[in-house]
Amino acid sequence: MGAGFAVTGGREGWTRTLLTAIGVGLGVALLLLTTAIPGALGARDDRGRARDEHAGRAAEAGANTLLIGMADTAYKGEDIRGRILRAEGPDAPIPPGLRKLPGPGEMVVSPALAELLGSDRGRLLKERFPYRTVGRIGDHGLIGPDELVYYVGSDALAADSMSTLRITGFGNSIPAEKLDARLLLLVLVMFVVLLMPVAVLIATAVRFGGERRDRRLAALRLVGADSRTTRWIAAGEALAGSLFGLLFGLGFFLIGRQPTDVAAAFDLSIFPSDLDPSVPLAVLVALAVPAAAVAVTLFALRSVAIEPLGVVRTSTPIRRRVWWRLLLPLAGVALLFPMIRRGADRGEFNELQVVAGTVLLLVGVTALLPWLVEAVVFRLGAGRVPWQLAVRRLQLGSGLAARSVNGIAVAVAGAIALQMLFLGVDQDYVKETGQDTERAQMSMSSDVRAGSDKVAEITRAIRESKGVRSAFGYASTRIGDRAADPGGSTSLTIGNCDALRELARIDRCADGDTFIIEARASPFGEMQVAPGQQVIVDPSYGPNSERSARTPWRIPAAAAAVPGRADPSGRSYDGVLATPSAVPEAATKRLTLSMDIQIDPAAPDARDLVRNAAARVDPLSSVYDLSSTEESRRFANVRTALFIGTAVVLALIGASLLVTMLEQLRERRKLLSVLVAFGTRRSTLSWSILYQSAIPVVLGLMLAVATGVGLGAALLGMVGRPFTVDWSGMAAMTGIGAGVVLLVTALSLPPLWRLMRPDGLRTE
Structure with missing residues (x-):
C-alpha cells in the first residue's frame, strides 16, 4: 500500500516521489562514481605499465x-x-x-x-x-x-x-609500491569525508514530504489501520522512492561520467569506459540505499504519534536530549586515541578502526546539530517581522532546517580535518631540490656523443633563442687511468671561463687554463687526479664496449686546485675543469652537454621557444624547468583526487539543497498564500526565508569548525605531528560552505515569488 501511494495520488504524489528520487539519485550517482574510481585508476596504471x-x-x-x-x-x-x-x-x-x-x-x-x-x-x-x-x-x-x-x-x-x-x-610485471602509512591514512579519511555527506543527503531525501505523509497516515488510522501498520506503509512509500532513486542515480551516473572536464581540470585524464563500478560494491549500494531509506523512515517516526484525528507533532515538541548525541563523537575519539603516534615512525594503522572513529565523529555532527539549532532558536528574542517569521518557523520545527544543513556541516568538518592533516605531513612529501632558480630557470642536457662543433651548435642555438638572457654550457666526458675497464674514473668538464665559474669558485681564468676540483668524500669512489697526471679521455667500460684506443692526455702541471660549487640545477661536479684550448681536439669527439639557462620573465613563450630550439638540434635533448622544491607524485595525486572529490561533493550538496528547498516551499505554499492574502510584502517573506537558511548554516558551520579541528588534531597526533591549524584553508572551506547555501537560497527565490499569490488558497 505504501509503494502504491508513491506512484498514485495524482500530481501531488508524483511530485513528492520525483523530488525524493532526484535527491536519492544524486547521492547514488556519487556513490557509484566513488566505487568506480579505484577501478579507473587501476586501469590507468595497467595501461601505463603495459607500455613501459x-x-x-x-x-x-x-x-x-x-x-x-x-x-x-x-x-x-x-x-x-x-x-x-x-x-x-x-x-x-x-x-x-x-x-x-x-x-x-x-x-x-x-x-x-x-x-x-x-x-x-x-x-x-x-x-x-x-x-x-x-x-x-x-x-x-x-x-x-x-x-x-x-x-x-x-x-x-x-x-x-x-x-x-x-x-x-613492452610491459612491466613488477608490482606497484604500496602506499606508506601516512598516505594510506590520508586516502582512508578522504573517502570517509567525501562519502559521509552523501549518506546524509540520501537520508534527508527519503524524508521529503514527511508532514503531508503523516497527515495521510492519520487518515488511514481513521479507517482502521493500527500504529504499526502505518509505520510500515510509510516505510513502503520511502522504499519505492529509493528504488526510483536508484534508477535516477544510474542515469545520472551514466550521463555524468561522459564529460571528463572536471578531472582534466585537475590534470587527471580518465576514459569514461574506465569509470566502471565494481560489481560487488554496486550491489552493496543497491541494497544499502533502500535499506537505509526504510531505517531512516522508521527512525523518524519513533517520536511521532499518528492518531485518527491528526498528528501530535503539530503541538509543542519535546525538547531534544543531548546526552546520547555526545556518545557518538566520544566513541569516535575513543577509537582514534589508541593510535596516537602510531604513524610517527611510518607504522601501520588499523584501517577499520580509523574509518569507524572518523565516521562516528562526523556522524556526531549530524546528531548534535538538530539539538544545537533547537537550543539556540528557543532563546532568540523578538525583532523585525522577517526575523520573527523565521525564528517562529524554526521554533515550531527546526529538524528539517538542521537536516538540510547537515550535509554542508559534515563536508566542512571533514575538509578542515583533511587540510590540517595535509598541512602536517606535506613536509614529508615536499623536499628541497637544491636548484637555484635565481641563477637559472631552465636546464638542458644533451647526450649528443659528438664533437665540440656539435656542442657549439647546440649552445649557439639556445643562446640565440628569443627570451634567453644567458646560457652557460658545459661539455663533459670521463677520464680514467687506462683505456679499457679503468680501475677508477672521474669527469672532465670543458667550458669557457664564465661557465666554469658556475661549477667552481675560480678567481683568475683565461682560455688555456685547467683546474682540479678539490677532493671531497664521494660514495662512488671517484678517481683522485693531480697536476701532471697521465689519463685516458673517454675510456671503454664492460666486456661488450668498444676497446679502440682512446685519447691520452696529461693534466697540465699548472692546473690549480679550486673548491667546487653546485651548478644552478643542484649538481656538484668533481674531477677536472678545462677551458677548450687546454684539451686536445681528439679528446672532444664524444661529449655530452649540460646547459643552465636564464629566461627573461617578460618574454612571451620563452620556455617553449627554448624547447623548440633544443629539439631542432637534438630531438633527444632533455629540457626542464628548475624548481626549488619537488613534490611526491603520489602525494600530489592524492591531493588532486581530494580536489576533484570536493568539487563533485559540493556540486551534489548544492543540487540536493536546492531540491530540499523546493520541497519545503511546496509544502508551505498554502501558508505563504495566507500571508500574502493578509498583506505581507514579498521582501518580508524573502528575508524570512534567508534568515531561516542563515541561522542553521551559521550554527552548523560553528559545529563543523569545532569538530573538524578536533578530528584534525587526532589525525595529526596519529602521524606524530604538532597541532597546527590551516586558518586560511579553514576560512576558505567555511566560506565555500556558506556560499553554497546562499546560492541555493537565491536560486529558490523565483519559485518562492511564484508561490506568493492569494489564489494559492484555492482548493478542490
Whole structure:
C-alpha cells in the first residue's frame, strides 16, 4: 500500500516521489562514481605499465629488438610523452596503441595531441615536430583521453646514446609500491569525508514530504489501520522512492561520467569506459540505499504519534536530549586515541578502526546539530517581522532546517580535518631540490656523443633563442687511468671561463687554463687526479664496449686546485675543469652537454621557444624547468583526487539543497498564500526565508569548525605531528560552505515569488 501511494495520488504524489528520487539519485550517482574510481585508476596504471619499456631490455641487436629514444617534452605547462623508434629487425615489438611502427620521418600522435597541433594554441608546438603525421594512438596505448603522446620513426637513432634503450618487448610485471602509512591514512579519511555527506543527503531525501505523509497516515488510522501498520506503509512509500532513486542515480551516473572536464581540470585524464563500478560494491549500494531509506523512515517516526484525528507533532515538541548525541563523537575519539603516534615512525594503522572513529565523529555532527539549532532558536528574542517569521518557523520545527544543513556541516568538518592533516605531513612529501632558480630557470642536457662543433651548435642555438638572457654550457666526458675497464674514473668538464665559474669558485681564468676540483668524500669512489697526471679521455667500460684506443692526455702541471660549487640545477661536479684550448681536439669527439639557462620573465613563450630550439638540434635533448622544491607524485595525486572529490561533493550538496528547498516551499505554499492574502510584502517573506537558511548554516558551520579541528588534531597526533591549524584553508572551506547555501537560497527565490499569490488558497 505504501509503494502504491508513491506512484498514485495524482500530481501531488508524483511530485513528492520525483523530488525524493532526484535527491536519492544524486547521492547514488556519487556513490557509484566513488566505487568506480579505484577501478579507473587501476586501469590507468595497467595501461601505463603495459607500455613501459624498461622491463624488456636487451644487450645486443637482434631480429626482435627495438631502439627507443626518450624524447619527452612540455608545452605551456603540459607534459608531452615522446618516443623515437628504430626497428633493428623484422620482429621488433610494437608499442601498445600502434598498429605498426612509424617509418623514418613519420609520427603517430594521440587524439589530444592531434587536436592541439591543429589548433591556434599549438602553433609553436608544430615547429617542434617536423614530421608527417600518419596515424592516431589507440586508447589502449594511453592512460587517458587527454594525454599528449607521440611516437616518431627514425633511421638515425644511435644505440650508444644514454637516452636510448634497446628492448625486446613492452610491459612491466613488477608490482606497484604500496602506499606508506601516512598516505594510506590520508586516502582512508578522504573517502570517509567525501562519502559521509552523501549518506546524509540520501537520508534527508527519503524524508521529503514527511508532514503531508503523516497527515495521510492519520487518515488511514481513521479507517482502521493500527500504529504499526502505518509505520510500515510509510516505510513502503520511502522504499519505492529509493528504488526510483536508484534508477535516477544510474542515469545520472551514466550521463555524468561522459564529460571528463572536471578531472582534466585537475590534470587527471580518465576514459569514461574506465569509470566502471565494481560489481560487488554496486550491489552493496543497491541494497544499502533502500535499506537505509526504510531505517531512516522508521527512525523518524519513533517520536511521532499518528492518531485518527491528526498528528501530535503539530503541538509543542519535546525538547531534544543531548546526552546520547555526545556518545557518538566520544566513541569516535575513543577509537582514534589508541593510535596516537602510531604513524610517527611510518607504522601501520588499523584501517577499520580509523574509518569507524572518523565516521562516528562526523556522524556526531549530524546528531548534535538538530539539538544545537533547537537550543539556540528557543532563546532568540523578538525583532523585525522577517526575523520573527523565521525564528517562529524554526521554533515550531527546526529538524528539517538542521537536516538540510547537515550535509554542508559534515563536508566542512571533514575538509578542515583533511587540510590540517595535509598541512602536517606535506613536509614529508615536499623536499628541497637544491636548484637555484635565481641563477637559472631552465636546464638542458644533451647526450649528443659528438664533437665540440656539435656542442657549439647546440649552445649557439639556445643562446640565440628569443627570451634567453644567458646560457652557460658545459661539455663533459670521463677520464680514467687506462683505456679499457679503468680501475677508477672521474669527469672532465670543458667550458669557457664564465661557465666554469658556475661549477667552481675560480678567481683568475683565461682560455688555456685547467683546474682540479678539490677532493671531497664521494660514495662512488671517484678517481683522485693531480697536476701532471697521465689519463685516458673517454675510456671503454664492460666486456661488450668498444676497446679502440682512446685519447691520452696529461693534466697540465699548472692546473690549480679550486673548491667546487653546485651548478644552478643542484649538481656538484668533481674531477677536472678545462677551458677548450687546454684539451686536445681528439679528446672532444664524444661529449655530452649540460646547459643552465636564464629566461627573461617578460618574454612571451620563452620556455617553449627554448624547447623548440633544443629539439631542432637534438630531438633527444632533455629540457626542464628548475624548481626549488619537488613534490611526491603520489602525494600530489592524492591531493588532486581530494580536489576533484570536493568539487563533485559540493556540486551534489548544492543540487540536493536546492531540491530540499523546493520541497519545503511546496509544502508551505498554502501558508505563504495566507500571508500574502493578509498583506505581507514579498521582501518580508524573502528575508524570512534567508534568515531561516542563515541561522542553521551559521550554527552548523560553528559545529563543523569545532569538530573538524578536533578530528584534525587526532589525525595529526596519529602521524606524530604538532597541532597546527590551516586558518586560511579553514576560512576558505567555511566560506565555500556558506556560499553554497546562499546560492541555493537565491536560486529558490523565483519559485518562492511564484508561490506568493492569494489564489494559492484555492482548493478542490
